[in-house]
Amino acid sequence: MDGVTTTNVILIIVVALIVLGLLIVGGVALNRRRRISLSRSEERTDSTEAGPGGYRTESGISLSSGGTGTAAPPEPPAGERTEVEGQPGVGDDAAVPRDAERRDIVDVPLPEQSTTETAPTSSATESDTTATESVEPVVESVTEIPTQDERPTTIEPPETTAPPETPAPAEPAEPEAAPTAPPEQAEPTAPPEPVEEIEPTAGRLERLRGHLSRSRSTFGQSLLGLLGAGDLDEDSWEEIEDTLLMADLGAATTTEIIERLRSEIAARGVRTPEQVRALLREVLIDTLDPTMSRSVRALPHGDPADGGKPAVVLVVGVNGTGKTTTTGKLARVLVADGRTVLLGAADTFRAAAVEQLATWGERVGAEAVRGEEGADPASVAFDSVQRGSETGVDAVLVDTAGRLHTKTGLMDELGKVKRVVEKRAQVDEVLLVLDATTGQNGLTQARVFSDVVDVTGIVLTKLDGTAKGGIVFQVQRELGVPVKLVGLGEGADHLAPFEPEGFVDALLG
Numbered sequence: 076m077d078g079v080t081t082t083n084v085i086l087i088i089v090v091a092l093i094v095l096g097l098l099i100v101g102g103v104a105l106n107r108r109r110r111i112s113l114s115r116s117e118e119r120t121d122s123t124e125a126g127p128g129g130y131r132t133e134s135g136i137s138l139s140s141g142g143t144g145t146a147a148p149p150e151p152p153a154g155e156r157t158e159v160e161g162q163p164g165v166g167d168d169a170a171v172p173r174d175a176e177r178r179d180i181v182d183v184p185l186p187e188q189s190t191t192e193t194a195p196t197s198s199a200t201e202s203d204t205t206a207t208e209s210v211e212p213v214v215e216s217v218t219e220i221p222t223q224d225e226r227p228t229t230i231e232p233p234e235t236t237a238p239p240e241t242p243a244p245a246e247p248a249e250p251e252a253a254p255t256a257p258p259e260q261a262e263p264t265a266p267p268e269p270v271e272e273i274e275p276t277a278g279r280l281e282r283l284r285g286h287l288s289r290s291r292s293t294f295g296q297s298l299l300g301l302l303g304a305g306d307l308d309e310d311s312w313e314e315i316e317d318t319l320l321m322a323d324l325g326a327a328t329t330t331e332i333i334e335r336l337r338s339e340i341a342a343r344g345v346r347t348p349e350q351v352r353a354l355l356r357e358v359l360i361d362t363l364d365p366t367m368s369r370s371v372r373a374l375p376h377g378d379p380a381d382g383g384k385p386a387v388v389l390v391v392g393v394n395g396t397g398k399t400t401t402t403g404k405l406a407r408v409l410v411a412d413g414r415t416v417l418l419g420a421a422d423t424f425r426a427a428a429v430e431q432l433a434t435w436g437e438r439v440g441a442e443a444v445r446g447e448e449g450a451d452p453a454s455v456a457f458d459s460v461q462r463g464s465e466t467g468v469d470a471v472l473v474d475t476a477g478r479l480h481t482k483t484g485l486m487d488e489l490g491k492v493k494r495v496v497e498k499r500a501q502v503d504e505v506l507l508v509l510d511a512t513t514g515q516n517g518l519t520q521a522r523v524f525s526d527v528v529d530v531t532g533i534v535l536t537k538l539d540g541t542a543k544g545g546i547v548f549q550v551q552r553e554l555g556v557p558v559k560l561v562g563l564g565e566g567a568d569h570l571a572p573f574e575p576e577g578f579v580d581a582l583l584g
């Protein structure tokens with residue numbers, strides 16, 4: 076019996092040792108599967124790269140006429156909205172207080188103010204006073220607009236199908252509009268100023284890519300460093316997640332990107348830093364949805380010289396985001412492409428903003444229609460569109476006010492501007508200007524504005540001044556509206572088209 080017992084004990088010990096051994100081997104194998112070992116390869120495998128940090132250099136800002144391009148933006152899934160509830164932003168200024176030491180515009184070399192800033196003259200809508208009697212619009216006829224024949228033909232011809240005639244408003248713009256004295260006769264007030272040279276839009280992106288260097292070093296280079304460093308254990312993935320969050324990509328986008336990277340690295344057997352880079356590039360570009368149309372609908376409906384209608388672009392956003400500057404920059408883009416532009420200075424909250432826009436107009440020979448400080452923005456906007464139609468310009472760009480004391484006031488006013496303008500013409504594009512440096516506040520603003528007007532495109536400004544270029548990803552996801560343009564500096568021509576591929580290449584360097 077003793078011999079049998081001893082044998083049993085030995086057998087039990089042997090079995091226990093075998094089981095223990097299997098457990099150890101299994102654990103090591105599982106651990107290895109969670110770590111990706113990377114090694115350097117001889118050659119790059121990504122043949123699609125545009126070059127180090129290179130935007131695509133050949134493209135300019137894409138323009139199209141109204142009624143084409145993007146469809147109405149889809150409502151973003153509620154579950155994907157980011158955590159910005161309850162934050163302030165609209166009704167306030169953008170993050171930096173506007174009235175203390177503002178007017179950084181002095182950094183932009185503006186020309187001398189025209190000597191023809193004369194007293195208010197007349198309304199362009201004398202014959203249609205029903206919608207305009209609340210303001211004293213002043214038409215600043217600045218310089219002669221080039222004729223159709225003089226214009227370069229560097230971009231696609233506009234659509235020839237004019238939209239249906241929109242009747243002039245048949246009733247007063249809004250109840251609160253207070254009648255004013257009848258406007259006097261308009262008269263040309265400014266002699267033609269020499270119009271500035273404008274950098275062609277094609278090729279300027281290459282010149283501006285260096286302006287994204289802050290985001291490149293803290294976002295692109297950090298990610299590549301982490302992903303290409305070798306073993307990707309849980310700590311590494313946490314660092315990657317932190318990097319994405321710090322760059323303002325937002326929680327939802329970050330989770331999506333991390334999950335995709337993890338599964339693709341495992342599924343494709345990604346090993347080399349070059350393969351990692353190619354995968355990261357692909358994932359980031361896909362996240363930005365390159366299929367969205369980013370064309371700015373600023374080309375006229377038909378030929379304005381032959382009864383066509385100008386395109387109407389509303390530029391909205393909180394004061395301080397770069398709204399007026401962007402309107403001016405966009406005018407330059409259009410003029411550089413041979414288009415004629417009229418600027419509507421409907422941001423009547425501050426007289427300086429009106430002056431600023433008029434000066435941008437002078438610089439490119441664009442007429443500006445303006446109202447006095449405190450005038451009804453909707454009426455100024457209406458006058459602008461009316462005047463643009465009469466003079467046959469290609470595009471009317473209307474800069475709207477973004478600062479009111481309450482969110483409700485802002486909503487009311489913006490809605491009114493759009494409604495009143497639509498009595499005269501179709502609004503082709505509503506560009507929401509957001510300051511990339513304001514992070515979550517910018518997103519809160521975006522949501523409020525998109526509740527008020529159908530935003531059709533986003534302009535993200537001041538990307539040159541932030542390391543948080545990832546906000547591009549978040550804002551697009553938040554609104555479901557394409558980022559169409561990016562502001563990359565204070566210079567007059569520092570406005571670039573947004574291209575997912577070029578942007579990601581610039582970030583990854």
Ligand SMILES: Nc1nc2c(ncn2[C@@H]2O[C@H](COP(=O)(O)OP(=O)(O)OP(=O)(O)O)[C@@H](O)[C@H]2O)c(=O)[nH]1
Nearest residue numbers: 179180394395396397398399400428537562563564
């Ligand atoms: N660095 C940088 N500065 C910019 C950019 N866009 C605008 N700015 C600056 O931001 C400041 C505010 O721009 P504005 O155009 O006056 O802003 P706004 O939203 O129109 O505000 P109001 O003029 O009050 O209506 C100015 O100093 C601009 O030069 C950009 O892309 N990069």
